[in-house]
Amino acid sequence: MPSVVICGAGVFGAATARQLAIDGWDVTLVEPVAAGHVRAGSGGESRLIRCSHGADRWHTRSARRGLELWRAIDPALVVEAGVAWFARREDGWEAASEVALRELGIPCERVDPTTLFPSVRTDDLAFTLYEPEAGILRARDATRTLAVQAVAAGARVVRAAARPDGPRVIAGDEVLEADHVVWACGGWLPALFGELLSLRITQQDVLFFGAGAEWETPDVPGWVDYDGAFYGLGDLDGRG
Numbered sequence: 001m002p003s004v005v006i007c008g009a010g011v012f013g014a015a016t017a018r019q020l021a022i023d024g025w026d027v028t029l030v031e032p033v034a035a036g037h038v039r040a041g042s043g044g045e046s047r048l049i050r051c052s053h054g055a056d057r058w059h060t061r062s063a064r065r066g067l068e069l070w071r072a073i074d075p076a077l078v079v080e081a082g083v084a085w086f087a088r089r090e091d092g093w094e095a096a097s098e099v100a101l102r103e104l105g106i107p108c109e110r111v112d113p114t115t116l117f118p119s120v121r122t123d124d125l126a127f128t129l130y131e132p133e134a135g136i137l138r139a140r141d142a143t144r145t146l147a148v149q150a151v152a153a154g155a156r157v158v159r160a161a162a163r164p165d166g167p168r169v170i171a172g173d174e175v176l177e178a179d180h181v182v183w184a185c186g187g188w189l190p191a192l193f194g195e196l197l198s199l200r201i202t203q204q205d206v207l208f209f210g211a212g213a214e215w216e217t218p219d220v221p222g223w224v225d226y227d228g229a230f231y232g233l234g235d236l237d238g239r240g
């Protein structure tokens with residue numbers, strides 16, 4: 001049986017652990033906190049999940065496969081709200097996305113955004129592209145589900161901060177060896193492998209606004225202003 005030590009139980013580490021455990025590997029998952037904890041990139045309530053990736057067909061296909069797989073793992077993890085893309089230009093990222101989506105048979109349409117949102121300013125928009133199959137992934141719950149299913153499939157969890165020791169992994173009192181080691185430590189990777197990789201860690205601010213019932217998701221879709229680097233969703237579970 002092939003063996004693997006996976007360091008980090010964010011969405012990438014937990015998903016890898018789950019799949020390899022299901023495939024019959026001997027899996028050890030090392031995590032100092034908990035899957036999807038509040039400081040991890042995979043923590044928090046929600047993420048937009050959508051197929052649009054500009055002209056990039058590979059990521060467009062991959063995102064659609066991801067949506068199918070999340071639904072297969074647990075349909076409750078995906079909120080089917082749709083996502084609206086606010087295009088400021090006729091020839092921008094959204095137009096390239098539209099071509100790729102149509103080519104790959106993924107539903108999308110140009111819509112009047114005032115039909116989707118209780119209020120929205122449109123005078124600076126060239127058009128709005130709506131992706132009805134897109135939506136919201138319950139981020140923390142999804143990451144925890146992956147870790148729980150990894151354990152159910154036989155993975156062992158070690159609660160410790162791992163550090164590399166040549167091909168081995170030091171995790172608390174344990175020295176772990178396996179055929180493969182996966183370092184899935186997200187923003188912590190430069191602290192572990194600063195000499196090997198250059199990674200710029202950025203911060204995104206998440207804001208919650210009080211909103212009336214007319215802003216409830218899934219009736220209100222997610223939205224992205226790609227050129228403005230803003231995105232959001234309606235009121236999910238009363239959190240604003």
Ligand SMILES: Cc1cc2nc3c(=O)[nH]c(=O)nc-3n(C[C@H](O)[C@H](O)[C@H](O)COP(=O)(O)OP(=O)(O)OC[C@H]3O[C@@H](n4cnc5c(N)ncnc54)[C@H](O)[C@@H]3O)c2cc1C
Pocket residue numbers: 007008009010011012013030031032033034035036037039040041042043046047048049160161162163184185186187188192204205206
């Ligand atoms: C605010 C925000 C909004 C985002 N919005 C979207 C979105 O809408 N759509 C989308 O697709 N993506 C979005 N992303 C990106 C996506 O969430 C991240 O790319 C993804 O969650 C990163 O997962 P990860 O497993 O690489 O890292 P993380 O989730 O950070 O996991 C790394 C794990 O490694 C653990 N770790 C650290 N050091 C060690 C160690 N020494 N040993 C063992 N374990 C260790 C940590 O405790 C952590 O649990 C967003 C991210 C953020 C922060």
